[in-house]
Amino acid sequence: MSEKQSKRIISLLMENAPGALSRVVGLFSQRGYNIETLNVAPTDDASLSRLTLTTIGSEHNIEQITKNLNKLIDVVKLVDLTEGSHIERELMLVKVKATGALREEVKRCVDIFRGQIVDVTSTVYTIQIVGASDKLDAFVQAVSDAQILEVVRSGVSGIARGEKVLSL
Amino acid sequence: MEMLSGGDMLVRSLQDQGVEYVFGYPGGSALHIYDAIFRNKAVKHILVRHEQAATHAADGFARVTGKAGVVLVTSGPGATNAITGIATAYMDSIPMVVISGQVPSEKIGEDAFQETDMVGVSRPIVKHSFLVKDAAEIPEIVKKAFYIAETGRPGPVVIDVPKDVTSPAETFPYEYPKKVKIRSYFPAEKGHSGQIKKAVQLLLEARRPVIYSGGGVVLGDASKQLRELARKLNYPVTNTLMGLGAFPGTDKQFLGMLGMHGTFEANTAMHHADVILAIGARFDDRVTNTPEKFCPGAKIIHIDIDPASISKTIQADIPIVGSVQSVLSEMLELLAQSKESPDEQALADWWQQIEDWRGRHGLYTKNRFEETGQIKPQEVIQALHEVTGGDAIITSDVGQHQMFTAQYYHFNRPRQWVNSGGLGTMGFGLPAAMGAQFAERDQQVVCVTGEGSIQMCIQELSTCTQYHLPVKIICLNNQALGMVRQWQDLHYDGRYSESLYEESLPDFEKLMEAYGHVGIKVTERSELKSKLEECFAMKDRVVFMDIYVDQSEHVYPMQVAPNGAMRDMWLSKTERT
Numbered sequence: 001m002s003e004k005q006s007k008r009i010i011s012l013l014m015e016n017a018p019g020a021l022s023r024v025v026g027l028f029s030q031r032g033y034n035i036e037t038l039n040v041a042p043t044d045d046a047s048l049s050r051l052t053l054t055t056i057g058s059e060h061n062i063e064q065i066t067k068n069l070n071k072l073i074d075v076v077k078l079v080d081l082t083e084g085s086h087i088e089r090e091l092m093l094v095k096v097k098a099t100g101a102l103r104e105e106v107k108r109c110v111d112i113f114r115g116q117i118v119d120v121t122s123t124v125y126t127i128q129i130v131g132a133s134d135k136l137d138a139f140v141q142a143v144s145d146a147q148i149l150e151v152v153r154s155g156v157s158g159i160a161r162g163e164k165v166l167s168l
Numbered sequence: 169m170e171m172l173s174g175g176d177m178l179v180r181s182l183q184d185q186g187v188e189y190v191f192g193y194p195g196g197s198a199l200h201i202y203d204a205i206f207r208n209k210a211v212k213h214i215l216v217r218h219e220q221a222a223t224h225a226a227d228g229f230a231r232v233t234g235k236a237g238v239v240l241v242t243s244g245p246g247a248t249n250a251i252t253g254i255a256t257a258y259m260d261s262i263p264m265v266v267i268s269g270q271v272p273s274e275k276i277g278e279d280a281f282q283e284t285d286m287v288g289v290s291r292p293i294v295k296h297s298f299l300v301k302d303a304a305e306i307p308e309i310v311k312k313a314f315y316i317a318e319t320g321r322p323g324p325v326v327i328d329v330p331k332d333v334t335s336p337a338e339t340f341p342y343e344y345p346k347k348v349k350i351r352s353y354f355p356a357e358k359g360h361s362g363q364i365k366k367a368v369q370l371l372l373e374a375r376r377p378v379i380y381s382g383g384g385v386v387l388g389d390a391s392k393q394l395r396e397l398a399r400k401l402n403y404p405v406t407n408t409l410m411g412l413g414a415f416p417g418t419d420k421q422f423l424g425m426l427g428m429h430g431t432f433e434a435n436t437a438m439h440h441a442d443v444i445l446a447i448g449a450r451f452d453d454r455v456t457n458t459p460e461k462f463c464p465g466a467k468i469i470h471i472d473i474d475p476a477s478i479s480k481t482i483q484a485d486i487p488i489v490g491s492v493q494s495v496l497s498e499m500l501e502l503l504a505q506s507k508e509s510p511d512e513q514a515l516a517d518w519w520q521q522i523e524d525w526r527g528r529h530g531l532y533t534k535n536r537f538e539e540t541g542q543i544k545p546q547e548v549i550q551a552l553h554e555v556t557g558g559d560a561i562i563t564s565d566v567g568q569h570q571m572f573t574a575q576y577y578h579f580n581r582p583r584q585w586v587n588s589g590g591l592g593t594m595g596f597g598l599p600a601a602m603g604a605q606f607a608e609r610d611q612q613v614v615c616v617t618g619e620g621s622i623q624m625c626i627q628e629l630s631t632c633t634q635y636h637l638p639v640k641i642i643c644l645n646n647q648a649l650g651m652v653r654q655w656q657d658l659h660y661d662g663r664y665s666e667s668l669y670e671e672s673l674p675d676f677e678k679l680m681e682a683y684g685h686v687g688i689k690v691t692e693r694s695e696l697k698s699k700l701e702e703c704f705a706m707k708d709r710v711v712f713m714d715i716y717v718d719q720s721e722h723v724y725p726m727q728v729a730p731n732g733a734m735r736d737m738w739l740s741k742t743e744r745t
């Protein structure tokens with residue numbers, strides 16, 4: 001099926017137990033689908049983990065994946081956030097070589113992107129940026145004149161807007 | 169409360185779950201469990217000769233009874249040997265609980281002797297798995313394992329048990345839970361009423377309907393409802409390889425099997441249908457042929473307990489998620505209340521058309537195989553049907569003999585036909601027959617096999633001796649990996665790459681004798697019936713019929729692939745639709 005591919009954010013609650021994550025990830029690798037980003041942590045209920053992942057696929061592929069994820073005994077609830085309006089956030093830490101004139105320029109960029117410089121040495125800035133993934137991409141683009149030493153991204157986490165909640 | 173060790177709790181839990189047989193093979197990591205088995209009087213352990221056979225035997229038991237088959241193996245090689253059988257059960261949605269020993273908890277991850285990450289290795293082929301961390305959890309895990317294996321879309325569940333957890337050194341209060349609740353698992357039961365109404369409406373409007381029913385009808389014990397529905401509407405029925413027996417194979421409304429080796433009338437009727445009612449079937453690639461060309465004019469109603477099976481390969485117009493039994497019952501109620509009925513004239517024309525197809529190329533209207541003087545595999549199955557009164561439980565291996573059996577042994581009841589459809593596992597037949605014989609001690613159990621397949625689990629002849637399992641083995645000996653050879657004829661200009669054994673087959677008669685069984689060789693057509701009768705007269709013996717059949721025979725019809733539609737078939741080596 002040669003349908004249109006689109007990016008999806010799938011968020012689920014699963015048992016906070018060994019093996020659960022590998023079952024979720026296994027469903028993707030088994031089908032040759034890539035997980036673009038992945039983010040897992042326990043929720044306010046310590047027996048549950050919230051997992052959010054982004055993947056790219058056709059309508060049909062995504063439907064198959066969500067149905068199969070739902071079938072996993074460890075998966076308690078699931079939502080495809082991209083189906084409704086939602087808030088998407090990712091955290092990025094970037095280490096940039098910043099000397100001479102570039103120091104000011106990088107700083108300006110950080111301000112424009114509402115980031116923070118969280119660590120400084122005489123030659124290096126460590127910057128924190130939070131936002132939707134494309135904003136983080138844009139920042140990396142914007143500071144590409146400076147030498148980027150390291151980039152760490154948390155992967156997307158997301159939540160639906162309004163009254164809708166994903167809970168037990 | 170009673171105090172038991174982990175090993176004793178495990179076996180007691182099986183007993184309290186109502187388990188009668190455990191098929192297994194001992195080894196280091198499982199020895200505490202085996203000691204508990206030794207002391208338990210209720211659960212009977214069946215010692216197979218290879219762990220693969222333990223899983224197939226448990227599988228055969230499950231297919232015949234509907235209850236989960238139980239397997240016990242040791243860690244490492246015991247566990248990996250079980251994998252083929254677990255995958256076989258998984259592909260056909262067979263309930264099974266596999267208990268594997270594991271190295272002691274503190275050694276896991278150290279490449280300890282006979283350590284294999286069983287939960288990891290089996291992950292893609294199980295419905296769920298457990299690694300036991302604490303002996304106290306055992307009763308609840310066992311209860312959950314059976315619940316998961318047997319409900320919803322059934323499947324195998326693995327319980328991996330580290331040796332220390334079963335140690336006799338420590339005891340725990342034992343109580344087997346009466347109920348389980350799993351907060352994330354709610355198997356579908358009732359279908360959506362609105363959808364069911366729509367489906368009934370569409371069915372009543374159909375002019376060229378076909379009921380396409382699959383293994384789900386057998387697994388979901390809905391054969392009665394299927395028959396009622398088909399009778400009530402007088403619609404034609406076709407079964408998948410896994411669904412055979414759910415609708416009587418000798419019934420006039422039955423079109424035979426559909427798919428790659430389906431009948432001309434079943435595949436052609438599907439192609440021309442305007443409404444297809446798919447029940448507990450999954451539009452497998454061995455059924456649909458090219459999906460883009462599948463039944464171009466048909467609206468599809470699809471009932472399945474597994475939402476992931478619906479619209480997976482073929483888009484359903486009316487999807488209904490629910491147990492097939494419940495949904496069919498609801499449909500029957502609606503039909504009983506309805507004042508409408510199908511268009512009689514349209515249906516009569518449709519049946520006329522089907523009878524015409526049946527008369528032209530039907531599998532059973534005339535012999536579809538040419539006379540060569542040699543024994544034809546098809547006529548062996550016809551003779552088998554006659555001699556057993558069509559009543560035996562038949563298991564099969566994988567290859568041409570399997571397809572001939574599906575085509576020519578007209579199964580009249582569900583759970584009568586036991587074969588590996590999804591995975592197509594050679595070696596399945598004999599151990600599955602053992603499991604079936606344990607399930608039905610008084611029934612005639614027959615394994616139809618090939619000289620290739622039988623050698624993949626032939627060691628089980630010894631298990632048959634130990635437990636006095638009088639299964640009959642009908643070997644269609646074509647001196648070739650026949651199905652492979654057929655494909656090589658059709659697609660590789662008859663280059664028989666590694667599908668022939670060059671005079672290396674064993675003397676099966678002598679081999680049977682060595683195991684304490686009876687071997688009968690048949691080479692003459694004229695002797696076929698009488699030798700089969702001789703075989704079945706030996707009620708309490710294992711008899712192996714080594715029947716030499718025409719090597720050149722192909723299985724027909726055979727759908728044209730790639731790029732064929734349902735109706736595109738080879739009907740013989742020379743005729744094509």
Ligand SMILES: Cc1ncc(C[n+]2csc(CCOP(=O)(O)OP(=O)(O)O)c2C)c(N)n1
Nearest residue numbers: 567568569592594618619620621649650651
């Ligand atoms: C374990 C396994 N290995 C390989 C195959 C591929 N395969 C399918 S049918 C077949 C030939 C089977 O030969 P035989 O048992 O003699 O049956 P026949 O087709 O000759 O009736 C083979 C090799 C398989 N299905 N299973």
Ligand SMILES: [Mg+2]
Nearest residue numbers: 618619648650
């Ligand atoms: Mg053969």
